[in-house]
Amino acid sequence: MATLADIGLAAAINILSAFAFLLAFAFLRLQPINDRVYFPKWYLKGVRSSPSRSGNIVQKFVNLDWRSYLRFLNWMPEALKMPEPELIEHAGLDSAVYLRIYLIGLKIFIPITVLALAILVPVNWTNDTLATSKVVYSDIDKLSISNIPKGSNRFWAHIVMAYVFTFWTCYVLLKEYEIVESMRLHFIATERRRPDQFTVLVRNIPPDPDESTSELVEHFFLVNHPDHYLTHQVVYNANNLAKLVKKKKQMQNWLDYYQLKYNRNPSKRPTCKTGFLGLWGSTVDAIEFYISEIEKLSKEEEIEREKVRKDPKSVVPAAFVSFRTRWGAAVCAQTQQTRNPTQWLTDWAPEPRDVYWQNLAIPFVYLTIRRLIVIVALFFLTFFYVIPIAFVQSLANIEGIEKAAPFLKKLIEKHVIKSFIQGFLPGIALKIFLILLPTILMFMSKFEGYTSLSSLERKSAGKYYIFLFVNVFLCSIITGTALQQLDVFIHQSPNQIPKTIGASILMKATFFITFIMVDGWAGIAGEVLRLKPLIIFHLKNFFLVKTEKDREEAMDPGSIGFDSSEPQIQLYFLLGLAYAVVTPFLLPFIIIFFGLAYVVFRHQIINVYNQEYESAAAFWPSVHGRIITALIISQLVLLGLLSTKNAAQSTPVLLALPILTIWFHLYCKNRYEPAFVKYPLQEAMMKDTLERAREPNLDLKAYLSNAYIHPVFKGGEEDDDFSIADEQEYEQVLVPTKRQSRKNTPVPSKYNGSSSPSLPDVAQEP
């Protein structure tokens, strides 16, 4: 049992380390040399460019203006300044709504904390159960429900609070769902013309002996949507071609590296080995080798390109079908086309940059089989992941390695290495697994066959949440692995499980407080530092960058990473709700997490992350659903806890809570979820009518003709080129910044001299 002093010490350490991260960030971000790491979003927008041609050489790399260091925490208010509509314009609706998840945390927990501290803490504190009992206890326990004697009437205070907290949480969720829904609808309604508004993705087109897929699609839609069908694009299986293009690009990188090396040291021609990873094989002249390799690949690519274009077998049974009107597309996307519901499946086309091309060709039967496999695999991954890791760990000990590789024996037996292996290796297997986990889950989602990046991320997030819930929440509460838990739970009665969790949740409050400080506070502060992208950028910058364009590519803005970051936030919702009634002392730590994370991520979204796709907040129903899940779990845990406290008469009163919560969820699902899945005809008709009035002579067919072709056919090297270029055709209002456009800015900024609401005040002009 940690005392208040222990917690205070831990808090101090973590606050200090978080502070250190923030300080390092504040220092590093002011250096011009790191500009592309900490402000890539502005480069992508074309508002900034490399500060490499103006000022003296030192100023190109280090910021010498001492005044700017004094205001090193300025980025925080700056990050908060940009108003939401501008943020949506700047970073997309997905990012703006993502930030609202943190905001919802604050909205839920600030009033709950105030109430809990004002009402429950005095109720708990003014008992002396713990003082008279012989149990070892800490001051924190005196503040918690464990200080209330068994069967006391004071539990009614907790029950009433449980109701109040539930109603408050539901109220916030309802309001938030309403807001996000109207934001989404408004966003969609005011959106510029985009190809996906007119387009439907058709899958599982049945084979026809007489017609090609393209002809078949055309005839089918001409017959069944005669007034609305406009054009279509078949999908080519260009996975091989994409591989070749990727390989060629890698070769090009190596060539650049060696050429740069040669330029710096022209006395020596660089050489390399042709074998695996350049480790063995015959030594050759590196530059010549890579030039010839690239030539070879170029030829192969050309052949493959021809093959894909001409071979009818490379056409997959899927197509993007475009309609004359949004109304026509909305109708086609929401209806069943033929008798057989596994053929001619229609669905809204994702944005062109959101399409996951590899999955377009999977037939219906395989989809159901794959889904079964993934469910079973997820179950085993969640509950049995310790088994392979334990196996690897058992191999990774001294005896194991000696057995597997006897020739290493002498080396291993040295003291330093031995202690390293014994102390470090077993942990590494687990660590590597946890780092790889989001990738594994994403692979599972890809295997399941979703066709857009946004849905892939949403589905991975759901899987990750299950994993975290079982392996972090449950396993921390009842010490032991998930596998042991599973065994225990299977052998317990269903009303025993909440009791078990309820009884041990009290003991774990201090553990979770420490967890929140380490994982939450320090973790978030580490996020803003971007250590990994920083190092990689400078390495690339040194070894590969030749031109401005190369530098652009070396920059890795990253994205929010919804699939791994959202489930982690959800963990804090779960902890906060579960402990709200039981140990209110934990709540302030949660609030600090949400506050800090909100500021940090707002800053990152404004300055760093580059949006990969725009799903118009399609993820909100699952966010809402997971908070509801956390609420229900917290209610069941309280139910279990109180029944161990001889407050059995409370059971029926508390049982009503989960039932009401589930009903509330169903109501929200029916009321708000359709806005995230369907596209109302009235809206479509309104936009169509407006457009017809404004641009009566619009050539939609030409506009749509190249929207949905595989990125490798785009000709350009950058995969996500299309949509950006596409959007720039329109009048684009950029956020004004203080940093002026320079002579070499690719797209000149139009807002010279206007003041910036959101940019650091580094005065770099000479």
Added chain:
Amino acid sequence: MATLADIGLAAAINILSAFAFLLAFAFLRLQPINDRVYFPKWYLKGVRSSPSRSGNIVQKFVNLDWRSYLRFLNWMPEALKMPEPELIEHAGLDSAVYLRIYLIGLKIFIPITVLALAILVPVNWTNDTLATSKVVYSDIDKLSISNIPKGSNRFWAHIVMAYVFTFWTCYVLLKEYEIVESMRLHFIATERRRPDQFTVLVRNIPPDPDESTSELVEHFFLVNHPDHYLTHQVVYNANNLAKLVKKKKQMQNWLDYYQLKYNRNPSKRPTCKTGFLGLWGSTVDAIEFYISEIEKLSKEEEIEREKVRKDPKSVVPAAFVSFRTRWGAAVCAQTQQTRNPTQWLTDWAPEPRDVYWQNLAIPFVYLTIRRLIVIVALFFLTFFYVIPIAFVQSLANIEGIEKAAPFLKKLIEKHVIKSFIQGFLPGIALKIFLILLPTILMFMSKFEGYTSLSSLERKSAGKYYIFLFVNVFLCSIITGTALQQLDVFIHQSPNQIPKTIGASILMKATFFITFIMVDGWAGIAGEVLRLKPLIIFHLKNFFLVKTEKDREEAMDPGSIGFDSSEPQIQLYFLLGLAYAVVTPFLLPFIIIFFGLAYVVFRHQIINVYNQEYESAAAFWPSVHGRIITALIISQLVLLGLLSTKNAAQSTPVLLALPILTIWFHLYCKNRYEPAFVKYPLQEAMMKDTLERAREPNLDLKAYLSNAYIHPVFKGGEEDDDFSIADEQEYEQVLVPTKRQSRKNTPVPSKYNGSSSPSLPDVAQEP
């Protein structure tokens, strides 16, 4: 433990009573006087009419042809003769598919029985576990799995058989789903033009301050479906009017009764009392009284009729919107209309005779609240129904009655009445509850707000199945009330529950065999006798019937009653699957049930039942789902049973079964269910195109103008008049029968003299 001889005796008794019922039926149905009770379907079709004007007087009432009695079981092959397409034409697709449920029972259980008797019975029989143990056992137990020693390897035979049975059941279900789906699609595709093909039911129309509902609907659809909208009909709240009409009809019945009485005995004017139920109040001349009452009601009705037509408040926010094409209706029914998913809800309109008018006006929020209430109520009804009954029973004893009504004391204390009350009353409360149960469940479904009779019946069937599963299956296996079960199960671990059921299921085999014979065999044989309609018809015939039309109305053909009969069949699927591996001896009894029920219901559907609506087998997905549920329950029970038999190594092997079964269910759901919920655009387009080619000058608006008006506005007295009259406008192929049309047949049969495949060979022509 019942021995084989006991079972044999019970079987003999039940076979005899079933035989007695069938004999009585065979005799009664040959009497011309009962003709309208046993062949009402033919009268409704207009093929038969009352045999009252030809032949001598005795022959009008009694069949004197002794030869016809010799062939008294002839109706059975007759019932089987009518081929399925003709049956569909004759009684509708719903009835034909309903019969397939019995057929599926035969298809599943005949091969399973053969296999189980050939393989499992020898495996079980050749042990001597029971002989060497000290337990009391019967011969039936020697045939069951209880004769296998603990931990024996012979259990692998049972496990393999469990797999075989599961695969066979799934295979039959898959094939059957395929057949029913194609039957439904074919039925819909070849259907004549019907109003519901062009019509969509729109609910929750938002109020508008400037426009009436009718104008609002017209404008909304003219804007949002400009090319397809044709016309619409608003819905009036005519519930009051319907009540008046019903009351008037009752009065008319009484008037008829007294007039008939007066005609038979003209010396005495009949009198009646005006008070409650005619028990007290002043005595008046009955005929005059009812004539004046009817006049009064007629006036009230006229006023109410005017009010409903003119008062804008009597228009409910719902409308039937019709489109120019089936394509337009299919599009509107499957899409969301506006931003707010709780307004302008569109759905396929049910057939006009299928509409449940009372529920059309319920707003969205109430629907969700009502659903919550019904779920909670169903839970309490299922698990706590014993409480009010026990309460009533406690009142219904001697002391209770004496306390409540002291003046009855003397009467009650008489010996005969006392023993009657003590022996009979407690049981009556339960019996009344069980008789009322389908009505209660139907009321709950109505309260939930479904808008068509077919969906009401489907939802009631689901509720009834849950009730039967808990209160018949579970409570018979583990003796005790559902409430006690709930308590036991809550305090048991989830993997203990299948063990408990599995262990006690063995003991209950003989009980269920008796149950099948009493409830199944004798019950079905009783069904064919139609004792209640027989008595009621003759009472009505004697007291009320004046004209041929009255006699038509006195005839009560009834309908299948999907809401109560289907869940009862499902109980037999559950028993059969659960005992297939455990006690194969039970299976032949199930087969006899399905065989007998198939013949009886085929006969009833051909000769008796009148279809209330046609849902084109929309109930099949729930039938399929419930058989799957039974399959999964049987797998879990086997799993529990084997784990009590020390065959723990079988658990993982058996665990795969429910997972595969659930996956199979999901596959079927995705593959086949859409055919029962959606209406593919291709089909709609095909029918539209055909129709346009055939009848280019069709006035659809006129055709649809009166399709969806409330039955009380139809003018006629019969509620379900419209659709029948409507269908008769088309070329109708009636099934040829031997009974010739007579002079007074309303619609003359066209097939004079042709032989009948399905009619009893009573030669009644003079």
